[in-house]
Amino acid sequence: MSHIALYRAWRPQTFRDMVGQQHIIQTLQNAIREQRVSHAYLFNGPRGTGKTTAAKVMAKAINCERGPATEPCNECDACRGITAGTIMDVVEIDAASNRGIDEIRDIRDKVRYAPSEVRYKVYIIDEVHMLTSEAFNALLKTLEEPPGHVIFILATTEPHKLPATIISRCQRFDFRQVSLPEQTERLRQICEAEEISAEADALAYIARLSDGGMRDAISLLEQASAFGGGRITLDGAVEVTGGLAAEQFAQLADAIQTGNAADILPLVEGLMQAGKSPDKCLENLIYYFRDLLVLKLAPGGRASTERIVDQQRYHAMAEAFSSDRLFRMIDILNQYQNEIRHASLPQTIFEVALMKVSTLSNDGGAPAAASGASNGMPAASGDVKLMQQRIDTLERKLEEIAKAGVHPIAEGRPQDSAASKNPNRGAFRSAGGGGVLPRQTIKLDPYLAAADSQATNQVRMRWNEILQRVKEARITVHAWLVDGEPVSAADNTVLVAFKNTMHRETTEKPANRELIERIFQEAFGRPVHLATVMFKDWSAASVAAPAQVAEPLRMEQQDESGQVPNQPEWVEEAVKLFGEDLVVVEDK
Incomplete structure (x- = not known):
């Protein structure tokens, strides 16, 4: 079964099938039950969390021949037609490709006519933030004075790009990311129904990679299933998604902890030869050190360590880093993650990021232990302390000399x-x-x-x-x-x-x-x-x-x-009137 077929087979057809949005579902069902359906809704949230799906279920619920009902029957002609996309009164528009004023004017002209097949005309505008300013102005007029038989459902991942005049005329619902347990349970249900053998650690890893998007989780599940021939293992999921294996995590963390750049560079080269992406490796490392930090600060809780198999070694690695150093390392890696996406030499940025975090000591700021001079082994802690003492002594002497002029x-x-x-x-x-x-x-x-x-x-x-x-x-x-x-x-x-x-x-x-x-x-x-x-x-x-x-x-x-030329007379007059302070005005 292809990914498209798998997703369609498990796409929610009723409110009860949706995962992780119970607060929104309850509000919409109560509005339908009490016949207080609004004329305009705004669904916003991360990708793959069910915004468009909820809009279609809402359209079926209010137009169901056995309703309006809190759950569509999915058996009547109206429900089946809306699911298949053949009901002309329920229109789904992609604002990314239909973003101009002409498309919105066409909607404005057609909303005046009563629906011909179902109870309400429903316009679902996906990615509504992509509309132009002129299109928003045309849509605003319709939202101000909507006919009673029309309902607008706007969906977007970036609500901050919408004009405040549009938002104020809609009921806004914030879709949240689906939690890891909810995603893992839904993936397990899919595997059982599709007769796919899957390890629990592999499902948790796939759910973690989806960033709270159920659609992305199903896509990764299908990809891992195809790679494993119907059997999904943790190693197979890591391999097909381009992640790092537990042993590679441990090797990189050991090299960073000891500050040994001689070990970091060959490890990075090996990852690149294996086809790993530098930005993906950096992202995985941030998650890894985040898990170490959670384990240190909340030892009694359940740290999110789905990527790690050897828990004993993971605990030992957490003890090797201080909390201050982990905080600083995550900050540095996050800064380089923003740069690596647009860099012409991503591998070099990745190497620089790792070498930079390897210079941090457990206080989060001072240099870490230096590498050996010839054999690449870390220097003994006693030698490092002695060298640091000599440096501190020389710095104090130089400060005294500087004070003397x-x-x-x-x-x-x-x-x-x-x-x-x-x-x-x-x-x-x-x-x-x-x-x-x-x-x-x-x-x-x-x-x-x-x-x-x-x-x-x-x-x-x-x-x-x-x-x-x-x-x-x-x-x-x-x-x-x-x-x-x-x-x-x-x-x-x-x-x-x-x-x-x-x-x-x-x-x-x-x-x-x-x-x-x-x-x-x-x-x-x-x-x-x-x-x-x-x-x-x-x-x-x-x-x-x-x-x-x-x-x-x-x-x-x-x-x-060698002399600075005199300023023009108008500049001197401006200085006399307004002073010498330089003010920069930025057009936001």
Whole structure:
């Protein structure tokens, strides 16, 4: 049996057959019983929850030859004709393809005539939010003064796109997503009736994937049945829907928990070679970590773990993550899920997302344990703590040096021209004698004084544009810079505050800094440097800082002599009348 035949066979023909909408069904039945049927209804809710089906059952109930009845008999000529679509007085219109004013005018002209075959004329307009503004205006006139023999039923998944004048003239019913137990039970009934062998875990997994839509659940059931030859197993359902198996979940979670990027990349490559979709994998991971979070915060309840077979290993994995880290990881993965749908390189976005969440520690912010230098194994916790202590000691020493007004320069390396122009830029070598670790120590006083300046506001307003340019130039740099926030602009320098130490250090690497400063120059039309600071240090300094006056970062284009050209007279007059504050008016 094909999916279309299966869906039609199990499409509700009466109110009692509908799943999950008892509150709406009771209200409609009471209105029919008391003969208080409204002239216009608005059914809105997620896809596949029964909006159009309820509209057709409603049309049959009020036009049934044995009624109006709270349940259609489905035996009389009117009920059978409406089910088959042969009753001309019950019209179903797809507003997505008939969205113009001419179609609505045609309805307006025909509603004046009495029904010829049944008791009421019923117009079911599906996806009504797709109508044009002119069509809505034409429909509004009909809804204001409807004939007594006409009933309108509007269905939509996006009610916020409807004019308030339309909504106010309808009785609105909000269809909700069908719950997992209700969906699972209906799928079990279908399998029994169709003689399909199905595992309980497989039905629960299919119900979970449908996002509360009964129609989607039946479609996935038919797909899994065809794949398994009439037998539906959990592994088969996972395979045919493009999901991840339990072992793949566990491997990815282990690599993320230990912060081992050397294991993450081969796992992602294996998933891609198996034909998995990056956006689907990311969606499944969000569900997986959500289940871990539910298990930690509500251990006494029943966590939704239909995808997981090995419950013992699942509990052990939940213990390996803190609640703060799980919250932060879900936020990050959700942000990348929005980007991956429109990305030209979805696999790269998926890899960056996994590597980013792997850098989080159990406090949700600091870097996780570093990987081994040669064998790819995680470093011992004692070594990590010792390294962190040494870094903290060096940071305190640099802060003391900065307070004294001395700016350290990379050892054995002369200042370049950019550094000589901007004395706030500096770096030091790591304790192991390796490459330059680009950690800045700067005086915050000039930036504190310019925190609310016009130049700072200009940088903030254009920050999203700058991030987009950086993303187009190199997405890996964008992944680190997006954690920062511009807090001030002074002395031809933009100061960016970071919450995460690793994000700041990676942004300050010479290659990354050079790219960002090049974007600054393209955006502002002149050389602009980058300075960074930890957000906690900026906040502490903001509280204790005295009011000072600093030279703001001027964004105007200089002439050949290096001077900012005079403004036109009309600009100077406008400044005198309205002030220097820049106001941006957005047309919503």
